[in-house]
Amino acid sequence: MDMGRESRWEKDAMTVEIVFALVTAAVLGAAVFAASFAVALAFDVTGPAREHTLTGGALLGAVAGVWRVVRVLCRFDAWRRQGH
Secondary structure, eight states, X not given: OOOSOOOHHHHHHHHHHHHHHHHHHHHXXXXXXHHHXXXXXXXXXXXXXXXXXXXXXXHHHHXXXXXXXXXXXXXXXXXXXXXX
């Protein structure tokens, strides 16, 4: 692999991968939060328990989103280092 400047194709591939990682992370985070919201609605949770359930869902959604971004970008970096 050439250790010089990156080609235009490599820059475009990195941009596409970053956008893919961010979009899928947002979808995953929203799905995790929606699941916690559905649990709160299904069990008719009210008051502080509802707030804690939704806060926990938001926190888990954020963690899942960050995990997705890191996983996708690390996998792309490993693929790129193999010379593909």
